[in-house]
Amino acid sequence: MATMNDVAKAAGVSTSTVSYVLSGKRTISQETREQVLAAIRKLDYSPHSGARSLASSRSNVLGLMVPLRADVNVSVIMQFVAGVVTTARDYNQDVLLLTQDDTDGIHRVTSQSIVDGLLMMDIEARDPRIPQLAKLRKPAVLIGFPDDPQGLSCVDLDFAAASRTAVRHLSELGHRSIGFIGSPQASLERHATYADRARKGFEDACQAAGIAADPRACEPTSAALADALDAMFSRQEPPTALVVHNEGLLPLLREALALRGLQIPKDVSVVAIAPEDAAMAAAQPWTAVSIPAHDIGRAAVEMVMDRLNSDKPVEIRLIVPSLVQRETSAARS
């Protein structure tokens, strides 16, 4: 492996000149620069990240803590991750993967200066990691919106507003009784903030509009869906519309309703809260409030980098949801 010294010799300059050519932190004459670049190419030189991080106290690595839980939807996670990794590369950062159950991962990667900053997914209302992160001298961004961010940056879709938007849409179509099929019980019990907020938003919106609400948790399985639907549609005032915040159920829903003699949207209107591609995947695309997972991932990286490179203040960014009407919602018949 060639070192910076080798390059300097080959180019007939000093190492500092090579360093500055690379970092652009001072002006170098066109001529010298080209010599240096030529030498770099010739020797196939790459800087040694350890040496760089030792000298500059920057590792150019961001830590991303990902949930590998059964109760969170994997495809949404992947989209977040994709957004994070892609954006990180734009900032010349790499991404280190941490898992939720790596309990002292935060301390390890941070105290050893393995990472410059942290991104935390799947935040809970009173997430025990928050106080830990708040003490660090490295920036951290929460993807989620806890009860008390303790001075940390947060970014997420405004899930409460997402539900409200869905309810408003259905209300405008004349629906007066709406069911909500949400995240699995486990997500609610640990107060994953997206699950809590979506459900709360739904209840509040229905109450405000004087609409009968029937929110239910649901595992992403046929059996659980069947139970939920049976319960909903055997009530005195069965729903004429559903809000579904559970991507895993979308592929199952149409047939489950069909088995009960219900057609979409003739008998039941449905609004999904789901990533765009999940909503578009079906033969009959879902009317949906989209979860811009990729964009949220991007925003999260931008926010850490902002705090790393400048003294931009901490911010809490709630992304405003938007609903696209497609083929699964219609006026109440």
Next chain:
Amino acid sequence: MATMNDVAKAAGVSTSTVSYVLSGKRTISQETREQVLAAIRKLDYSPHSGARSLASSRSNVLGLMVPLRADVNVSVIMQFVAGVVTTARDYNQDVLLLTQDDTDGIHRVTSQSIVDGLLMMDIEARDPRIPQLAKLRKPAVLIGFPDDPQGLSCVDLDFAAASRTAVRHLSELGHRSIGFIGSPQASLERHATYADRARKGFEDACQAAGIAADPRACEPTSAALADALDAMFSRQEPPTALVVHNEGLLPLLREALALRGLQIPKDVSVVAIAPEDAAMAAAQPWTAVSIPAHDIGRAAVEMVMDRLNSDKPVEIRLIVPSLVQRETSAARS
């Protein structure tokens, strides 16, 4: 941040002693060791990873290249990843996440000594990354089994044997016409090795046993499944059994068959090639050849670490599949 020097002073020893206490690379008296450990605790010392990697040319980081493609099943990926990350931690390594489309990611993390070794997922038959990896001086492990590994380590489930096992099971139950519902067309076209091998194994096994075979590619959507089933069951010799190598379709299959008046296993036996948990998720658990994604991930890490720490030879490890009969396969009626 305390440095090793601070610790040494506090403990009244030299830095090398501290270093050796930490690395265990030479014997230290009980007494000194305890002094050092006490000082470490008191100062809340952590070694600086950059400095360490500079001095030892080991970063303690493994690179993992993950496909973020639409045509690969995300939940299987997550299980691989979980296996990799967990095992990496057992070896005191962290995991850096690279994506397939980060075209020069391999060169970057490798030439800058960001990682000590690489794990590549979703290998294709003639994967263009293989020659690139073969040239490196860092170990790499392929998760998959390409036409020519070029001296690299490989590990994967023996998908051909998985299909053979499934066919044998069905054959023993008396089935003489078997359909195969496999990976999406896109996976086959780029010759993802699991897709190719599973399909090939199916065809070969059927031919050898004189069984009518009907292999089809299928997207993980209701519509695609409907097409595939319609085509299969409108043939002269409709299948009495199916082998399904596509986790995304499992939640949809029962109802799709029911719509056509077919019950499992009375009218159609089904063997899934899928992760254990996917097979067990259904109300009626699937007879399945399991894809031990987590174990494969673990094995992959063990193999890089072997090559990193010792001079164990390169190996190609094909994991022998095993079938568990559950409720979806029965004797041909």
Next chain:
DNA sequence: CTGTTAGCGCCTTCAG
């Protein structure tokens, strides 16, 4: 069993 010391490769201040 322990200490001394020379790097590892890069960044950056200080001189020029």
Next chain:
DNA sequence: CTGAAGGCGCTAACAG
């Protein structure tokens, strides 16, 4: 606009 040189924190000979 460029060079010289110290130091970042740790490892691993070498010396005792």
